[in-house]
Amino acid sequence: MALAATGSIDLASEVSEATAKELRAAGINWAYSPVGDVNSDPRNPVIANISDASNVARHVRAVSAALTSGRVAPSAKHFPGHGNTHVDSHLSLPSILVDKSALKATEVVPFEAVVRDGIASIMTGHMALPLVTGDDTPCSLSRTITTDLLREELGYTGVIVTDCLEMEAVAEKYGSEGGAVLSLQAGADIAMICHTFRRHVGAIKATYAAVGEGRLSMDALKTSGARIAAMKDKFAGNWGDVFIPFDADLAAKLKEDHRLLSARAYAASLSHIPNTRPFTPLSKAGPAVLFTPRMENINPAVDDPEGQLRDAAGRLRNTAGPSFLALAASIAKRAPVVEHVVYAPGEEISGTLGDNLRGAASVIFVTRNGFERGAWQVEHLRRVIEVVRGESGLQKMVAVSSCGPYDLLAAGKLKVPGIATYEFTIPALEAAAAAVYGEMDISGTIPVTMAVPDNV
CATH class of the missing domain: 3.40.50.10090 (Rossmann fold)
Structure with missing residues (x-):
């Protein structure tokens, strides 16, 4: 939202290019960015950046292109859109009551734009769309969203990764391990579990069991593996490219080189x-x-x-x-x-x-x-x-x-x-x-719709 507030697509690109350089210097070649959510609910506590879908799309495309040019794989999130809710999916499952036509007219617009650009990866979100899917299944676990909408209708061919399956929106009802299997059944290529080792192990065991029992297709997993390998070839290279000694001097130089850019961006926001x-x-x-x-x-x-x-x-x-x-x-x-x-x-x-x-x-x-x-x-x-x-x-x-x-x-x-x-x-x-204290002008513009509620 800060970059959006500057009103400058060029600045968003500059910052993203600098970010890619620093990430590469630290050995990181995949970023869970940009955020493609359209902020249409002022009570949204955690994410989304702009209220206008076309403006979100312009920023998402700029950030994605800059990261890609810096050999860092971008990941637009949180498909099909987490902006129209005030429920934090870290804590519980949001339910967004929009039909498919409304969803495609607003929330999906930024994602459709980067799909056309061939973005390396897209992250699915933990929100329910009962008017689209017919039930309260989180989108990250829904084949209707992951495969029917993203893969088939939008024609996306890159890597699909879920948001973290330890978030309560999934973990409370399905468990992280069960959520991993369901997300792969839905068509995701990567089931993300961020923090807990026992859940990592549990998800792997649950996936093996699902394959053995015929609930998960080995052919589908091989197709996912091919997508992941293609992304790794493009952005990670070989093991020799990855396991290079950390260059502290380079990292420090990049940080200093980008210090003025950072200050300019924060001031403009x-x-x-x-x-x-x-x-x-x-x-x-x-x-x-x-x-x-x-x-x-x-x-x-x-x-x-x-x-x-x-x-x-x-x-x-x-x-x-x-x-x-x-x-x-x-x-x-x-x-x-x-x-x-x-x-x-x-x-x-x-x-x-x-x-x-x-x-x-x-x-x-x-x-x-x-x-x-x-x-x-x-x-x-x-x-x-x-x-x-x-x-x-x-x-x-x-x-x-x-x-x-x-x-x-x-x-x-x-x-x-x-x-x-x-x-x-x-x-x-x-x-x-x-x-x-008056040492710089305040020149940014809030990029979301602001309206004072009647009850404050």
Whole structure:
């Protein structure tokens, strides 16, 4: 969504070309990118990038072509489209109530475009389309979607890989191992299981059993093997090409070469939230108060607020934590004093914090996936506004959505400026810090439809 917000297909291509070079340097020759989902549901918590199907198609084609030219196999995802839902398939099965004609008119458009281009691979998604398939089978396990629609109707001849079968949309009902067999029966070439070794082993055993029992065709598996081999020949080469020593100097040089491109892209992506208060750069003349939300389990694969996933040094592994600390450090370069508040549901603002808010020269309030599932974040923003209240108080505030821009749909009614970064990565938030203090223009355009719900 960040690249889409820049409005530049050329920039999307440049970034993708740079990405391919760095991936190749790290020994990676297959990327699960680009995202081809058309974002038509503002409550979508995890994916999709643009609301206009033809615009999505242009970006998907550009990214795919750039990766391919860099000898990294692209994989458009999540066929036939995960944008028209607010249910996160990491957690449960989304059901999208559109018929086939509507599906092909919108969701399928970007995928059809890259099928014509001969994209190396396409990833199927875990969503149900009961008006298309006649039941609640996930598309990744559905022969109607994988074979009838993608293979036969669209004429796709490349590799089909499923989304991770450990996601609850599949695992809860079918199990990852059972899902692997069902996906291969549906026509997938690769059943993806990302994390758990016992599930890898279980899926292989289940597949062997399915072949032995006649539930899975060996001829179909051989055809899949030929497709996979063709992709490997094109993008991986031989074992000598793959097992080359890692060149740390080359990787460092590429990172430095691309640093300015990265900064330019992040700066160009920053966007005003429509219908919020006009933005005025914050003052560096006094103390700053930064609010960031407590760590939450947004993606079970990488986020763990309860501390069960830790790195080698014993630090909590959560994708948001280091980024928010980096944001605080970036603000500290601009304001003489920074108070970093990690807020949580139901907390009141009183005492010293209330005094500090009223005395601050700038207040930055950050949300992360705060629309619907994290509505408590907007409630806390209301509390902060109540404390700083008044025209002068609102002028020293800015709200930053660090994931989907929908977080701040209510910001227009809350009368504070809103800025979207689209990511809670360190460079995205460092760009936001520079922007809120007036060091760069905010020139991006939110690429999805924004409408304020009546109930906020």
